[in-house]
Amino acid sequence: MDARHLNLTQQLVHELGRSILKGKYKVGGKLPSEAELGEIYDISRNATREAVKMLTAKGLISSRPRKGIQVADQNKWNLFDTDVLGWILVGKPDLYMLRHFMQLRQPVEAQAAYLAAQYATAEDFDNIEQALSNMQLAEVNNDAEATHHADVKFHKAVLNATKNPFFIQLENFIEIALKVNLRYTNRIKPVTELEYQAHADLFAAIKKGEAAKAYEFAMSTQSATLKLVDEAITRSESEA
Amino acid sequence: MDARHLNLTQQLVHELGRSILKGKYKVGGKLPSEAELGEIYDISRNATREAVKMLTAKGLISSRPRKGIQVADQNKWNLFDTDVLGWILVGKPDLYMLRHFMQLRQPVEAQAAYLAAQYATAEDFDNIEQALSNMQLAEVNNDAEATHHADVKFHKAVLNATKNPFFIQLENFIEIALKVNLRYTNRIKPVTELEYQAHADLFAAIKKGEAAKAYEFAMSTQSATLKLVDEAITRSESEA
DNA sequence: TAATTTTTTTAATAACATTATTATAAACCT
DNA sequence: AGGTTTATAATAATGTTATTAAAAAAATTA
Incomplete structure (x- = not known):
């Protein structure tokens, strides 16, 4: 370690x-x-x-x-510090923590998609596209780890395309959010299919410069996940 | 100093x-x-x-x-660190920097309003309301500094009401964003009226628990400011 | 109770020894 | 000779130890 x-x-x-x-x-x-x-x-x-x-x-x-x-x-606490975020993982992130991550991640990802559609360069397109093809390959091979890796790379590439230093800085936040998410994936989201398609759709909108559309795609994807987390919490609270 | x-x-x-x-x-x-x-x-x-x-x-x-x-x-750079944000102000924040602030501030404020409508307590209502009345008073007295102060307090109170540590952490970010904004207010937004009303409307939605409405109010307010910044940049770029 | 002294803990300085990195040069092999 | 590896030296951070100063809480005393 x-x-x-x-x-x-x-x-x-x-x-x-x-x-x-x-x-x-x-x-x-x-x-x-x-x-x-x-x-x-x-x-x-x-x-x-x-x-x-x-x-x-x-x-x-x-x-x-x-x-x-x-x-x-x-x-x-500087929660956006890379180290501190990392230590959160070592701690005991629970469903409430996951919800906190998702509540911020949702609008950040959406806005990042919107900005990426406006400011992305050819290099950004390449980076996103490469992550995308890695993801497709990993899903076909049923390789969970590789899928996760490609997922992280995809979202980082989008954040980078915003050309906004604050969003670029949030790479760490998104990466940890994805890791926390991964920890609960089995519990809250039994089906991991169609991941690739959602990302591909988002990329298509970004590449076409359709900012509003990209925003909506990202928003609804994140919104769906957040809803699952909310439901999982409701479930676990009713159990207790 | x-x-x-x-x-x-x-x-x-x-x-x-x-x-x-x-x-x-x-x-x-x-x-x-x-x-x-x-x-x-x-x-x-x-x-x-x-x-x-x-x-x-x-x-x-x-x-x-x-x-x-x-x-x-x-x-x-840990851009969300209080000190670093403060030093940005000491540096030479320009319109591009202001845009970067606004691009993130917009979705953050909107989501914060949404969450506040869901999770705010009676104490939160009090805090927001007090900031609001301070703002009204300051506007009547045409006291720019007091208005700004109340403005900061209002937005901090909303962030606090989300009960989400990440949003609460972003207090510093919003505060500095408002300060940078203030520096350019004269240039990009000659009219400072109706500030109070927009905030009052937002609070009303939050207090009634109308999350979607609160989200829309905050979103459109921030969107308007962002648009002004975009226009100011376009203007200054065409001049050069 | 108020002022004073004591004690604990960080703040700060200084002098010294070690380790890691890199650039340079020397040796070594084709 | 040309290119590659291998010592070497210079540099700058890393790390230790020891000592004194200042700050703040607690205990003591007037």
């Missing part, structure tokens, strides 16, 4: 980041002091301090003299 | 962050080495290193042995 090529600081950042998102350290609760952390993980205080600073920069913790290091309020 | 209560590390973080977003250090270009930075800003190497780590955590720079500290690719 842990890449050994990471330097000590980054190793500790990931260790603590994961721990916080797993709930080992509670929101508002205290972490061990600098000295103690250094002791526990057997690294110097300076390396420890650097890790603390990095986590502070990501909004996960705050550290003040005499108060020590404490987990910050969740609304301070 | 610089708050003196910030510690040295944070002061340097802001100094360098602003410099990078102002373009003083170009993307892919090199910053002074750790030792040099310490020399320049007259702080120790440890404090410098901590600042470098924080900026690394925000995706602005990367530092590797022998290569030195260099400005990372823009697509690595």
Whole structure:
């Protein structure tokens, strides 16, 4: 799991980041002091301090003299940070989390499709098309992993085509959203067919520059998934 | 400008962050080495290193042995980080940047309104309503600053009402978007009337739980602004 | 109760040793 | 000779240790 090529600081950042998102350290609760952390993980205080600073920069913790290091309020967390998103996966994403992802993903994907139809270049078309053919191939071979991979690539390519740095930045968000989705796919969406066709239709609209149409395609696809998630939640709540 | 209560590390973080977003250090270009930075800003190497780590955590720079500290690719920047967003303002946001903001803001606000209509609590209603009355008062008094302040508060209250951490996190994004907007308001939108009414209509829909209606209200408001920005860009491009 | 002292913890500096990376040059093979 | 591999040296970050300063909470005292 842990890449050994990471330097000590980054190793500790990931260790603590994961721990916080797993709930080992509670929101508002205290972490061990600098000295103690250094002791526990057997690294110097300076390396420890650097890790603390990095986590502070990501909004996960705050550290003040005499108060020590404490987990910050969740609304301070930089949820769009690649690392933090990754740690969410390591944590315990549930159906509610999946809904949160989908609630944002829906309008983002739709608008991205709209913008892509307006701003995509020939290179973007190539990228999207390649992801698409990979997806088709993977589906024919019934290769779930390859399908997922192509899916991620497709959506990233669309985001890239928007030429909007905010949407491009959301690549990470979409990637993690897809991973969380994957985790629940069996439960909420038994049928994985027709995935390719929906993506192909979206691409066709983008390539023709039909922004409104692309928007509607993306919107309805995401809307369908969101509906499934809502239903799954309703189901699980009625069971309990 | 610089708050003196910030510690040295944070002061340097802001100094360098602003410099990078102002373009003083170009993307892919090199910053002074750790030792040099310490020399320049007259702080120790440890404090410098901590600042470098924080900026690394925000995706602005990367530092590797022998290569030195260099400005990372823009697509690595954590654009949704509060600090980074703030530094964008200090930089030179132009109409294109405003468009980028609006392109994302539009669907986010619309979806937020939709979700708020579903999930808002009595407390949320109070918060939104209070912002609304502040806005009305400010408009009557022709107090631009107070209007802006109430505007920010209104949109933050709506985002909060979604109960979705991702939307709540986007408070910063919306706040900066509004500030960038404000900077261009005179140029792109000479008439600032009817602001209150649009917000009041949106709140009414949210309070009645009419999600689809709230969505449409927000969408059309944002759409109108985006259109104005698009037109302003077309105008300025035809002039040049 | 209010002011003061103590104690804990981070903030900051300094000096030093290590490791990783890259450019350069030397050696080595066709 | 030309190209490839292999040492080597230079550079800059990485990491450690030690010490002092400042801040803030808690305990003590007037």
